[in-house]
Amino acid sequence: MSSYSHHTAPTQFVEAAGIRFAYRRFGKNGSVPLLFFMHFTGTMDHWDPALTDGFAQDREVILFNNAGISSSSGEVPTSIEEMAKYAGAFIDALGIKKLDALGFSMGGFIAQQFSMDRPDLVRKLILVGNGPRSGEGMASLTPEAQEIFGAKYDPPDELWLRVFFTPSKQSQAAGKKYLERQRARKENRDAVANDRVAQAQIAAIQKWGAPAKAPYAYLKKIPQPTLVVNGSNDVIVYTVNSFILQQNLPNAQLILYPDGNHGAQYQYPELFVEHVTQFLKR
Amino acid sequence: MSSYSHHTAPTQFVEAAGIRFAYRRFGKNGSVPLLFFMHFTGTMDHWDPALTDGFAQDREVILFNNAGISSSSGEVPTSIEEMAKYAGAFIDALGIKKLDALGFSMGGFIAQQFSMDRPDLVRKLILVGNGPRSGEGMASLTPEAQEIFGAKYDPPDELWLRVFFTPSKQSQAAGKKYLERQRARKENRDAVANDRVAQAQIAAIQKWGAPAKAPYAYLKKIPQPTLVVNGSNDVIVYTVNSFILQQNLPNAQLILYPDGNHGAQYQYPELFVEHVTQFLKR
Numbered sequence: 001m002s003s004y005s006h007h008t009a010p011t012q013f014v015e016a017a018g019i020r021f022a023y024r025r026f027g028k029n030g031s032v033p034l035l036f037f038m039h040f041t042g043t044m045d046h047w048d049p050a051l052t053d054g055f056a057q058d059r060e061v062i063l064f065n066n067a068g069i070s071s072s073s074g075e076v077p078t079s080i081e082e083m084a085k086y087a088g089a090f091i092d093a094l095g096i097k098k099l100d101a102l103g104f105s106m107g108g109f110i111a112q113q114f115s116m117d118r119p120d121l122v123r124k125l126i127l128v129g130n131g132p133r134s135g136e137g138m139a140s141l142t143p144e145a146q147e148i149f150g151a152k153y154d155p156p157d158e159l160w161l162r163v164f165f166t167p168s169k170q171s172q173a174a175g176k177k178y179l180e181r182q183r184a185r186k187e188n189r190d191a192v193a194n195d196r197v198a199q200a201q202i203a204a205i206q207k208w209g210a211p212a213k214a215p216y217a218y219l220k221k222i223p224q225p226t227l228v229v230n231g232s233n234d235v236i237v238y239t240v241n242s243f244i245l246q247q248n249l250p251n252a253q254l255i256l257y258p259d260g261n262h263g264a265q266y267q268y269p270e271l272f273v274e275h276v277t278q279f280l281k282r
Numbered sequence: 283m284s285s286y287s288h289h290t291a292p293t294q295f296v297e298a299a300g301i302r303f304a305y306r307r308f309g310k311n312g313s314v315p316l317l318f319f320m321h322f323t324g325t326m327d328h329w330d331p332a333l334t335d336g337f338a339q340d341r342e343v344i345l346f347n348n349a350g351i352s353s354s355s356g357e358v359p360t361s362i363e364e365m366a367k368y369a370g371a372f373i374d375a376l377g378i379k380k381l382d383a384l385g386f387s388m389g390g391f392i393a394q395q396f397s398m399d400r401p402d403l404v405r406k407l408i409l410v411g412n413g414p415r416s417g418e419g420m421a422s423l424t425p426e427a428q429e430i431f432g433a434k435y436d437p438p439d440e441l442w443l444r445v446f447f448t449p450s451k452q453s454q455a456a457g458k459k460y461l462e463r464q465r466a467r468k469e470n471r472d473a474v475a476n477d478r479v480a481q482a483q484i485a486a487i488q489k490w491g492a493p494a495k496a497p498y499a500y501l502k503k504i505p506q507p508t509l510v511v512n513g514s515n516d517v518i519v520y521t522v523n524s525f526i527l528q529q530n531l532p533n534a535q536l537i538l539y540p541d542g543n544h545g546a547q548y549q550y551p552e553l554f555v556e557h558v559t560q561f562l563k564r
Contacts, residue, residue: 225540232528232536243525246514246538254514256528256536258507274560282553 005056006049007185009063011071016093017086022071022190023064023094027056032123034100034280035062035091037107037114039129040205041198043070043190046160048266049181054273059280062099064090066110069197070190076200080106080208084113091121100280102126105237105262106201109133109208116221125226126276129234129262131241132216132248138209141202144235157183164263166233171259171267178266216248226252227279229272231260253279287338288331289467291345293353298375299368304353304472305346305376309338314405316382316562317344317373319389319396321411322487323480325352325472328442330548331463336555341562344381346372348392351479352472358482362388362490366395373403382562384408387519387544388483391415391490398503407508408558411516411544413491413523414498414530420491423484426517439465446545448515453541453549460548498530508534509561511554513542535561 004010004026011022024044025033034055036047044063052061067086068076077083087110091099101122103111108130115122131138141149145163153159157179165175226249230242239256246254255275257264265272286292286308293304306326307315316337318329326345334343349368350358359365369392373381383404385393390412397404413420423431430444439461447457508531512524521538528536537557539546547554 232534239529240525243522243538246540247521249540251540252514253540254536254538256525258528258531258533258535271560271564278553278556 006047006052008187011044011188011190014090014093017067017089019067019072019074019086019089021064021067021090021093023062023090025060025062026052027060028058029060031059032098032100033060033062033096034102035064035087037087037101037103037111038063038066038069039105039107040201041193042107043193045185045190046182048178048269049184050178050269051265051273054269055276058277059100062094065190066090068200070193076197078200078203078207080109080113080204083110083204084117087114088118088121097121098123100124100126102128102276103130104128104265105130106205109205112219112222115224116218119223122224124280125222125224126229126279127226127242127245128229128265129237130228130230130245131237132219132245133208134210134212134215135237135241135244137238138241139211140206140209142235142238148235160263163236164261164266166231166259166261168259171261174267178263178269216244219245219248220250223250225279225282227276228252228254229265229275230256231262231264231267232256232258233260234262234264236262288329288334290469293326293470293472296372296375299349299371301349301354301356301368301371303346303349303372303375305344305372307342307344308334309342310340311342313341314380314382315342315344315378316384317346317369319369319383319385319393320345320348320351321387321389322483323475324389325475327467327472328464330460330551331466332460332551333547333555336551337558340559341382344376347472348372350482351475358479358486360482360485360489362391362395362486365392365486366399369396370400370403379403380405382406382408384410384558385412386410386547387412388487391487394501394504397506398500401505404506406562407504407506408511408561409508409524409527410511410547411519412510412512412527413519414501414527415490416492416494416497417519417523417526419520420523421493422488422491424517424520430517442545445518446543446548448513448541448543450541453543456549460545460551498526501527501530502532505532507561509558510534510536511547511557512538513544513546513549514538514540515542516544516546518544
């Protein structure tokens with residue numbers, strides 16, 4: 001067990017593919033590490049310590065900023081494929097030969113691509129708030145997402161109360177607790193991602209979501225045991241997309257949580273850690 | 283803890299609503315009991331001891347034959363509503379005031395109705411291999427079910443290898459283990475249900491599945507926390523019906539298992555017991 005936690009793990013750096021990647025690494029040494037793939041405009045500080053520290057009890061946890069994001073150098077590429085390539089370069093530079101991957105939202109798109117590209121590297125895959133290429137309502141931002149991302153919030157991070165949680169009293173209360181947990185790291189926080197990040201990521205997300213022929217066929221190329229998790233009422237990546245993932249992946253389990261939006265794993269953090277831990281242990 | 287288990291629990295009898303109900307009761311005394319609702323043509327002996335004994339570690343387990351089935355007297359009614367009423371009479375006769383309900387396939391239809399009728403009695407609900415009224419492909423037996431139930435099997439209980447498990451090697455191997463477990467009770471087994479049972483149950487199932495206006499609206503009347511579980515490829519009650527249940531119930535979690543047919547809980551018995559136990563503990 002490293003003595004570091006979500007709040008105390010130092011930001012480290014490694015060079016690969018012309019990028020200086022920022023990352024943090026903590027938890028139980030010697031296990032298959034769990035690599036986290038972050039969502040749209042997020043940095044390492046957007047992960048919920050209830051998850052990262054929860055998983056760190058049993059395994060090593062690796063957070064990173066992909067190319068062009070916050071404390072990492074370079075520019076954000078405009079395709080999911082290039083993002084997955086950068087992630088591979090980062091992992092190779094760390095000398096890691098086997099890992100489990102957890103991707104949330106856009107991070108799940110990257111994790112899907114990464115698992116296809118690097119089947120020997122990725123043992124198991126967890127996809128949260130996620131959908132397939134050309135999924136339902138994924139050709140552009142959903143109407144709900146346009147409204148939510150278009151509004152102003154004070155403080156700005158209250159945006160996430162609407163992106164990740166439902167309007168119910170219980171879900172909003174859970175959302176406030178998530179924000180408190182997420183804000184609790186005080187030292188050495190990541191700078192907020194700049195506007196160029198959002199533009200490039202939107203371009204990549206729209207290519208991923210664009211209509212295509214037989215769009216789900218590629219999922220057969222992801223043989224890894226996969227756990228798909230979402231909320232019952234995801235308005236950012238519609239929940240049905242998680243069902244479509246499960247139905248088309250060769251070996252996937254689906255879990256949907258009640259009264260949940262895009263970030264249901266932050267609404268039920270203990271349950272989510274239990275479910276994922278069970279899945280990784282089997 | 284009662285000293286009885288799935289294999290040793292004696293068949294007991296209680297009179298209610300003009301029926302002599304056969305039942306078995308075992309597990310940890312003093313807890314909220316878990317009442318099992320059986321599928322089409324099944325008796326108490328069709329339950330998997332890996333499940334019943336698994337749950338009995340933490341709680342009391344109650345199995346029963348509803349009116350007209352095997353060792354219970356009377357005639358099988360031709361509606362799910364009447365089946366639910368008989369179940370209520372049985373439970374009242376035992377003097378039970380609070381329980382959790384687990385229904386599998388047709389048993390899940392009864393458990394839904396029972397939870398609506400008796401909201402004070404039912405604390406939590408588990409629906410396995412299940413769907414809503416008027417669900418997809420539920421107006422009659424699915425083409426796959428017609429073929430599977432129409433074929434001959436030797437021994438006859440190998441029918442369940444095709445009803446509950448997928449054609450994959452892994453699933454069929456798990457199916458054979460289920461049959462071994464299910465056959466292992468030697469003393470005091472239930473007689474196989476007679477042909478009148480199947481006829482009446484088919485009539486009830488077809489009424490339940492018949493097309494209707496706004497068929498899922500009734501699900502709003504099931505406020506109990508509900509766990510919906512199915513296999514990824516249920517050909518008896520199509521898997522999408524479990525998704526529809528989750529989407530329309532006020533407070534439901536969904537779990538779908540990979541490479542699973544109608545009886546995925548018997549394919550992954552330890553995982554299922556873990557998932558249900560988590561759900562009941564929360």
